[in-house]
Amino acid sequence: MRLLEAFRGTAIQLPNRIAMAPMTRGRADDTTGVPHPMTAEYYAQRASAGLIVSEGVWIDQAGKSGPGIPGLVTAQHAEAWRQVTEAVHEKGGRIFAQLWHAGRVAHPGVTGRTPVAPSAVRQAGRIFSAEGWTDTVEPRALGEEEVGEVVRDFAGAARRAVEAGFDGVELHGANGYLIQQFLAGNTNRRExxxxxxxxxRLAFPLEVVAAVVEQVGAAKVALRISPGNPENDIVEDDGKEVYSRLLAELRRYELAYLHVIDTPDTEALSYLRPLWPGTLVANLRSEEPTSREEGELLIGSGLADVVAFGRLFIANPDLPTRFALDAPLARADHDVYYGARLDGYTDFPAFDPDPAKFACSARS
Structure with a gap:
């Protein structure tokens, strides 16, 4: 099985080609942003993944997009994350921290501040806050000096992540958050x-990458993108040109990897893979979780070197083992994905290979 083969890239080496995708779980202390004490157990249970990418962590309070999302700003944050990275490493795993600024996808009900963005363009739709679903608000456009401050916030968070034991950092440039807001024409109307x-429009993302590379080295830096993804009211009419030029600029660095979210509508991998000579992690976005078969096709076709699985890792902490054994896969209910509740977090068991139980489970 190709997914279970070891991968050796220029900047990253993995025991298999299965990544755990970054997934917000909302279990952190909502007041302090400190990860829950059980977070170390949660990630350690999933350490058999070739690579774990953590849930998004905010680099500034203004960039927090919802309740229960952890930060990586204070010494208290870093110490809590150190417990996580040590637990993962003790199990033989590797973990990158996903650094996140939500930009206009934030709310005063979450941060206590007016959201910031490239331009004062309000997001359509609603947003989840501590009071539940509520209307979005118009963000405040960042001044030029403030843009530089955000760049420094990314760099500082990267430094703290590595000091806390993370093997590297993934910059969240996808899903309509701040980095993608600078890339997209409908959210970036600056002059x-x-x-x-x-x-x-490429200037801010490239400045962030350069600053983070300077802090921790290119081999510890990755970028996640979602070309053409309309999530959070993003419109990218010239997306192919934007992302093709972005990759051309990024090729000067030997980054750990490029993480591409692809959908049936965008088919981003088909035009980006030939443009990226480095390690490429693919993340398929669809109604159903990515299957083992889909992952095998991505590796076999050369469209990806590593495949990220998200929802399957929630209920299957030992997903690589289950793939290897062709074992039944558990499913988690959507209502345990997010929130302060602790059921549906660390209580999904590893697969029991007992032949009698296996046969019973397979028949059910």
């Missing part, structure tokens, strides 16, 4: 050096 032309 300064950070907006207007494609080159100008």
């Amino acid at each position: 300064d050096r950070y907006g207007g032309s494609v080159a100008a």
Whole structure:
């Protein structure tokens, strides 16, 4: 099985080609942003993944997009994450921290502040806050000096992540959050050096990558993108040009990997894979969780070197083992995905290979 083969890239080596995708779980202390004490157990249970990418962690309070999301700003945050990374490493795993600024996909009911964005363009739809689903608010456009401050926030969080024992960091440039807001024409209406032309819209993401690389080295840096993904009211009419030029600029670095979210509507992998000579992690976005068969096809076709699985890892902490044994896969109810509740977090068991139980489970 190709997914179970070891992978040796220029900057990253993995025992298998199965990544655990970053998934918000909402279990952190909502006041402090400190990860829950059971977070170390949660990630350690899933350490058989070739690579774990943590849930998104905010690099500044203003970039927190919902209740229970952890941060990586204070010494208290870093110490809690150190317990996580040590637990994962003790189990033989590798873990990157996903660094996240939500931009306009934030709310005063979550952060106590007006959201910031490239431009003062309100997101359509509603957003989840501590009071439940509520209307979005118009963000405040970042000043040029403030843009530089956010770049430094990313770099500082990367440094703290590595000091806390993470094997690297993944910059969240997908799903309509701040980095993608600078890339997309409908959210970036600036007329300064950070907006207007494609080159100008690329400036902020490239400055973030450069600053983080300077702090921790290119081999510990990755970027996640979702070309053409309309999530959080993003419109990318010139997306192919934008992302093709972005990858051309990024090739100067030997990054750990590029993480691409692909959908049946965008088919981003088909045009980006030939443009990226480095390690590529693919993450399929669809109504159903990515299957083992879909992962095998991605590896076999050369569209990806590593495949990220998300929802399956919630209920199957030992997913690589289950793939290897062709064992039954458990399913988690959506109502345990998020929130402060602890059921549906660390209480999914590993597969029991007892032949009698296996046969019974397979028949059910």
